[in-house]
Amino acid sequence: MGSGYLATAVVALAAFGLALGVFLPLRKRLHPPWRGLGAAFFVVVGLRMILFWNPLAWRAYLSVLGIDDVGFMPYTFMATFQDLKFKRDIRPARTETLIIGSSQVDALFDNDVTREAGVPVFSIAGLGPSGYLPYKSALRRYNPRRVVLYLSEFDIGSHPLAPSFAYTPPSWARFWNLYEVRRFDKRMGLAYQFPAGILLADFFPEYKYSFVFRALLARATGRNAAMGKKEFKELTPEELLAMHLEGLENLKDEAVPLNMGFLEDFVKFCGEKGLQVIIVEGQYHPVAFRGENVRLHHKMRDAIERLCAEHPNARYIPRSEVYEFAESEFVDGTHVTKEAGEHFTRILLSRLKKTPVEDEGPERETAR
Amino acid sequence: MLFNSIQFFVFFLAVYTLYLALGHKKQNLMLLVASYVFYGAWDWRFLSLIAISTVLDFVCARKIDETEDVRRRKLFLTLSVAGNLLILGFFKYYDFFAQNLQALLGRFGVAADARFLEIILPVGISFYTFQTMSYTIDVYRGEMRSTDRFLDFALFVAFFPQLVAGPIERAKRLLPQVLSPRPRPTLQSFSEGAFLIFWGLFQKVFIADNLANLVDPVFAADPPYHGAHVLVALYAFAFQILCDFAGYSNIARGLGRCLGFDIMVNFNAPYSAANPSEFWKRWHISLSSWLRDYLYIGLGGNRRGAARTYRNLIITMLLGGLWHGAQWTFILWGAYHGALLVLYRLARPVFSSEPDFPRGARAGAIWRALRVAFFFHLVCVGWLIFRADSVDQIGAMLRALFLAFPTDGAIVRHYLLQMAFFLPLLFVVEASQRRTGDAAAPLRWPAAARWALYLVMFYSIMLCGEFGDRQFIYFQF
Numbered sequence: 001m002g003s004g005y006l007a008t009a010v011v012a013l014a015a016f017g018l019a020l021g022v023f024l025p026l027r028k029r030l031h032p033p034w035r036g037l038g039a040a041f042f043v044v045v046g047l048r049m050i051l052f053w054n055p056l057a058w059r060a061y062l063s064v065l066g067i068d069d070v071g072f073m074p075y076t077f078m079a080t081f082q083d084l085k086f087k088r089d090i091r092p093a094r095t096e097t098l099i100i101g102s103s104q105v106d107a108l109f110d111n112d113v114t115r116e117a118g119v120p121v122f123s124i125a126g127l128g129p130s131g132y133l134p135y136k137s138a139l140r141r142y143n144p145r146r147v148v149l150y151l152s153e154f155d156i157g158s159h160p161l162a163p164s165f166a167y168t169p170p171s172w173a174r175f176w177n178l179y180e181v182r183r184f185d186k187r188m189g190l191a192y193q194f195p196a197g198i199l200l201a202d203f204f205p206e207y208k209y210s211f212v213f214r215a216l217l218a219r220a221t222g223r224n225a226a227m228g229k230k231e232f233k234e235l236t237p238e239e240l241l242a243m244h245l246e247g248l249e250n251l252k253d254e255a256v257p258l259n260m261g262f263l264e265d266f267v268k269f270c271g272e273k274g275l276q277v278i279i280v281e282g283q284y285h286p287v288a289f290r291g292e293n294v295r296l297h298h299k300m301r302d303a304i305e306r307l308c309a310e311h312p313n314a315r316y317i318p319r320s321e322v323y324e325f326a327e328s329e330f331v332d333g334t335h336v337t338k339e340a341g342e343h344f345t346r347i348l349l350s351r352l353k354k355t356p357v358e359d360e361g362p363e364r365e366t367a368r
Numbered sequence: 369m370l371f372n373s374i375q376f377f378v379f380f381l382a383v384y385t386l387y388l389a390l391g392h393k394k395q396n397l398m399l400l401v402a403s404y405v406f407y408g409a410w411d412w413r414f415l416s417l418i419a420i421s422t423v424l425d426f427v428c429a430r431k432i433d434e435t436e437d438v439r440r441r442k443l444f445l446t447l448s449v450a451g452n453l454l455i456l457g458f459f460k461y462y463d464f465f466a467q468n469l470q471a472l473l474g475r476f477g478v479a480a481d482a483r484f485l486e487i488i489l490p491v492g493i494s495f496y497t498f499q500t501m502s503y504t505i506d507v508y509r510g511e512m513r514s515t516d517r518f519l520d521f522a523l524f525v526a527f528f529p530q531l532v533a534g535p536i537e538r539a540k541r542l543l544p545q546v547l548s549p550r551p552r553p554t555l556q557s558f559s560e561g562a563f564l565i566f567w568g569l570f571q572k573v574f575i576a577d578n579l580a581n582l583v584d585p586v587f588a589a590d591p592p593y594h595g596a597h598v599l600v601a602l603y604a605f606a607f608q609i610l611c612d613f614a615g616y617s618n619i620a621r622g623l624g625r626c627l628g629f630d631i632m633v634n635f636n637a638p639y640s641a642a643n644p645s646e647f648w649k650r651w652h653i654s655l656s657s658w659l660r661d662y663l664y665i666g667l668g669g670n671r672r673g674a675a676r677t678y679r680n681l682i683i684t685m686l687l688g689g690l691w692h693g694a695q696w697t698f699i700l701w702g703a704y705h706g707a708l709l710v711l712y713r714l715a716r717p718v719f720s721s722e723p724d725f726p727r728g729a730r731a732g733a734i735w736r737a738l739r740v741a742f743f744f745h746l747v748c749v750g751w752l753i754f755r756a757d758s759v760d761q762i763g764a765m766l767r768a769l770f771l772a773f774p775t776d777g778a779i780v781r782h783y784l785l786q787m788a789f790f791l792p793l794l795f796v797v798e799a800s801q802r803r804t805g806d807a808a809a810p811l812r813w814p815a816a817a818r819w820a821l822y823l824v825m826f827y828s829i830m831l832c833g834e835f836g837d838r839q840f841i842y843f844q845f
Contacts, residue, residue: 033555036819043823197835200374206830213831221785222778 001055002141004088012053016045052205055086061212069215073164076103076125078212081167084122088141095120097352098144100135102127104282105150107335113345120144126164128155129262130177133269134168147275148352149263151304152282153296154334156259157251160184170202177262184258241285244333248288251296260303264311271313279304280348281319285333286326315355323347369409371619372573372835379406380623387627392549396523399627403528407492410532414490417455422525424451425500426518429507433514441508448504456497459490464694492532494691498658500525503539505662512540520546529623533616535634535654542629550628557625560808564622567797567810570825571615575790577834579608582783587755591764595773598765600783602748605755607791610638613652621807637802639747642739643716644708647747659688678713682706692754697762701754708746793824 020042027035051057058078067075099109099121106123114121122138124131132149139147161181168174178198201208263279270277281301289297301318308314322344329340336344369376383402387395408415428448432441463484473480503524506512515521524543530536551557586593586601617634624631634654641647648656664684670677682703689702752769756762800809810821 032815033559036815040819040823044826047827204830206827207833207835210831210833217786217789217832221789222782223786 002087002089002092004090004092005055005086007090009053012049016042016049048205052209055082058082058086061216065212065215065219069219070211072103073125074167074211076106076123077164077167080122080124084137084141088137092141092143095142095144097146097148097349098122098138098142099148099150100127100132100138101150102155104154104284104334107331107338108150108341109345111338111342111345113342113349117349119349124164124167128158128160129259129266130160130181131165131168132262132266133173134165134171134177136171136173136269137169139270139273139275144275146278146352147270148278148280148348150280150282151263151300152284153251153256153293153300154248154282154284156263156300156303157253157255157293157296158247158259159252160255160258160262166198166201167208173265180258180261184255188252188254240332241330245285245288248284248293248333251293253296253299256296256299256303260300260307263304264307267307267311267314271311275313277311277314278317278352279308279314280317280322283319283325285330288333317348317351322351369406371616372569375409384626388553395550396520396546399528400519400523400526403523403526403531406528407526407531410491411488414493417459417490417493418496418526419522421452421455421497421500422522424448425504425525426515426521429504429514430516432504432507445504445508449501452497452501456493459487459493461690461694495534495536496525496531498536498655498691499539502536502658502662503543506539512543515543515547517547527624527629529620529627529629530631533613533620534652535617535620535632536658537632537654538658541632545629553626553628557628559811561622561625561627563808563811564618564625566622566822566825568615568618568620568622570829571611571618571794573833573835574825574828575794576608576610576612576615578790578832579604579611579787581834582786583608583755587757587761591761591768592772593765593768594779595768595770596780597783598752598769599748600780600787602752602755604783604787605751606639606744606748607787607794609751609754610635611794618807633807637798639744640740640798640802642736642743644705644712644743644746647743648705648709655688655691659684659691663687674713678710681709681713685709696759697753697756700759700762701750704750704753708750793821793828797821 023038023042027038030038058081062078062082065075065078070078095118097119099105099114099119101123103123103125105121106125109119109121110123120142122135122142124135127135129151160177165178197207267277304316308316325336325340325344329336331337369379379402383398386398390398404415404418407418425448428444428451431444435441463486466484470480503512503521507514521543524537524539524546527537527542527546582604583601586597614635621631621633632654634652636650636653638647638651641650664680667680667683668676669680683706685702685706686699687702689698689700689705692698692701749766749769752765753762756765797810800813801807803809804812806812810818813821
C-alpha cells in the first residue's frame with residue numbers, strides 16, 4: 001500500500017468515526033426520517049469502504065474473477081485500478097519514463113525488459129486519447145519525467161469512446177471529453193444516447209463497479225458452465241485476427257480531429273507540468289495496412305508532426321526508427337508476441353536513452 | 369422516455385417542481401403539456417391519434433349527455449366506440465388481418481395482393497383507447513355525467529404516468545380527481561409515492577430485466593428443446609412478466625401518488641391465486657375488470673344459462689388475448705385462459721370445496737398451497753403460449769415439456785440459483801402487501817426493517833440491476 005492511500009484511508013476513517021461518534025448519541029433526538037436517513041448514510045459509506053475503497057477487496061475480486069467472467073476491458077481496468085488507487089505515495093519517487101496506453105501497450109511493454117529498466121507501464125484495454133487526461137492520476141502515481149504513448153491510426157481513427165472510458169475517474173476533463181464525443185456522435189449521425197450510466201457511475205461506485213458483482217453472481221450460479229459461453233482464451237488466433245481486422249476496416253476520417261484534440265489537451269497539460277511526451281508510431285497487422293488505412297495513416301502522421309511542431313515538449317518517433325513488425329510477430333490483429341514486444345521495448349528504451357529528457361528549468365512539481 | 373431512465377427522472381423532477389408551485393387549473397394545464405411532451409418523446413406524430421380520440425369522446429359524451437333520445441344516445445355511443453376501435457384496428461390489427469385473409473384466400477386458390485401498412489404500433493394505443501372508451505360508455509349508461517372542461521378531459525386521456533402501459537383507469541375514478549382540486553402533496557403522500565416508484569424500479573431493473581436474460585436465450589434457440597430448460601425458463605418468464613408489468617404499474621401509481629392522484633391497483637399477488645377466476649381478479653386488474661364490465665356483462669354475463677356464460681367467457685378472453693397484440697399466439701393465449709375459466713366453472717364443485725381434513729386450518733392451508741402450485745403451473749403453460757414467437761414454437765416447446773424432459777443439469781441449476789437470488793425479496797414484500805391489503809405496506813414496517821429493505825433494494829439495483837434500454841413488455845401492446 002502506498003503512503004498516499006494510507007494517509008487518505010486514515011483521514012477518511014477518522015472522519016467516519018468522528019461523524020458516527022456525533023450521530024450515535026444524537027440519533028434519538030432526531031426526527032425518525034432523518035434518523036433513518038442518517039443510519040442509512042453510515043451503512044452505505046461503511047459498505048463502500050468494505051467493498052470498494054480497500055485493496056483487500058479488490059485483491060479478492062481479482063483472485064476470484066478472470067477475463068472470462070468480467071470481460072477483457074473491465075479485467076484490465078481491475079488490474080490497473082489497484083495499482084493506481086492503492087499504491088500511490090504522497091511523494092512518489094521520480095520515474096524517468098512512464099508508458100501509457102491500451103492493451104497494445106500492455107502486450108508490447110509489460111515485460112521483463114521494462115521491469116528491469118524500472119519503466120512502469122499504465123495500460124487499460126481500449127485506453128485512447130480521450131482517456132489520457134482523465135487518467136492524469138497515473139502521472140501523480142508514477143511521477144514521470146516523460147510519457148511515452150504508442151499511437152497508430154487504430155487509436156486516432158477509432159471512435160473516441162472505448163467502453164473502458166466508463167471507468168475513468170471523475171474529472172472536468174472527463175466531462176468535457178464526454179461532451180465532445182456526444183457532439184461527434186451527433187455530427188456522425190450515430191445513435192445519440194445520453195451517457196446516463198457514465199454520469200451515474202460518478203455518484204454511485206456501486207453502479208460503476210457493478211460488473212464485479214454481476215460476475216460474482218454469474219460465477220456463483222455457474223453461468224459460464226450452463227450457458228456454454230466461449231471462453232476468451234479459447235478463441236483461436238484466426239478468430240482473434242478476424243475480429244481485430246474487422247475493427248481495423250472501420251476506422252473513420254472524422255474521428256481524427258477529435259482524437260487529435262484530446263491528444264493535444266494531454267500534451268498541453270504535460271507541457272504545463274514540465275513533462276515530455278514521446279509519441280511512438282504504433283503498428284498493427286500488416287494485412288490491414290492497406291487502402292484507406294494507409295491514407296488515414298498519412299493524415300494522422302501529418303497531424304502528429306504538426307502537433308509536435310507546435311508543442312516543444314512533444315516528440316514523434318516513427319516506426320522506422322524503432323522496429324517494424326512482421327506478420328508472424330502478431331498474435332492477432334493488434335497485439336504482438338511476447339518476444340516481439342521485448343525486442344521492440346529493448347530498441348525503444350535504448351533509443352530513449354540516447355535522447356534524455358531536457359532540463360525543463362525550475363524544479364518540476366508532481367503533476368496535479 | 370422510459371420510466372427507468374435519467375431523462376425521465378429529470379423530466380419528472382421538473383414536472384413535480386412546477387406542480388408544487390401552481391394552483392389547480394394551472395397544474396392540470398401543465399400536466400397536460402407534460403403528458404404530450406412525454407408521449408411526443410416517442411413519436412410526436414402519434415399525438416394526433418390521442419387528440420382525435422380525445423375530441424371524439426369529449427364530443428360524443430357531451431352529445432349523449434345532452435339528450436334523452438335513446439336513438440341519439442346510441443348513435444353517439446356507436447360513433448365513439450366505432451371511431452376508437454377503427455383507429456385501434458387500423459394501426460394495430462390491419463396488417464394482421466390482411467395477412468391472414470391473404471393466406472386464407474390463397475388456400476382456396478384466390479391470389480389476393482394485399483397491401484400491408486407496416487407502420488409502427490403507436491405506443492400505448494390499446495391502453496388509452498380503452499380508457500377513453502370507458503368514459504363514453506359510462507356516460508351512456510348514466511353512471512356519470514359528461515364534463516364540459518375539454519382540457520381537463522384531455523388530461524384524463526393523456527395523463528402521463530399511466531398513458532403508455534396503464535393501469536387503464538376508469539373515467540369514474542380518475543376524471544373526478546382531475547376536475548376537482550387535489551389535496552396538496554404531503555410528506556406522507558410523497559413517501560408512499562416514492563416507495564412505490566422505488567419498488568417498481570426494483571421489480572423492473574433488478575428482477576424482470578435480469579430474468580429476461582434467462583428467458584430470452586431459451587426462446588431464441590431453435591428446436592429441439594429440452595423440457596426442463598423450457599420449464600425453468602417459464603418459471604423465470606412468469607416472474608419476469610409480473611415484475612415488468614407490475615413494476616411499471618407501481619411506478620405509475622407512485623408518480624400519481626406524488627402528484628396527489630390515486631391510481632388504481634393493477635396487480636395483487638396474482639400467483640397466489642388458486643384458480644383462474646381468482647387469478648383474473650389479481651392479474652392486470654384494470655384490463656380484466658374493464659373486459660368484465662364492458663364486454664362480458666355487455667354480452668350477457670352469466671345471466672342466460674351455463675352455455676351462454678361459457679360462450680361469453682370464451683369471447684371475452686379471446687378478445688382479451690387479441691387486445692395484447694395482432695398475433696395468433698395472443699389469441700391462443702386468450703382462448704387458453706377462456707378454456708381454463710370454463711373448465712373451472714365446470715369443476716368448481718370439486719375445486720372450491722376443501723376436503724374434510726381432520727386438523728382444520730393447517731391442512732386447509734396445505735390444500736390451498738397445493739391448488740396454488742397446480743394453478744401456477746397452468747398459468748406457466750399460458751405464458752409459454754404468450755411468450756412464444758410462433759405457433760410452431762408453442763408446439764415444439766409443449767412437446768419438449770411433456771415428452772423430452774431429461775436435460776443438462778447445469779442449466780437448470782443455474783436458472784434455479786439465479787431465481788433464488790432475484791426473487792426472495794419479492795415474496796417477502798408481496799406477502800406483507802397481501803396480508804395488509806396495502807401496496808405501500810413496507811412503509812408501516814418498523815424503522816430498522818424498513819431501512820434495511822431500502823438498503824437491500826438500493827444495493828440490488830445498483831450492484832446487479834440491468835441498466836440496458838430494455839423496454840417494458842407491455843409497451844408493445
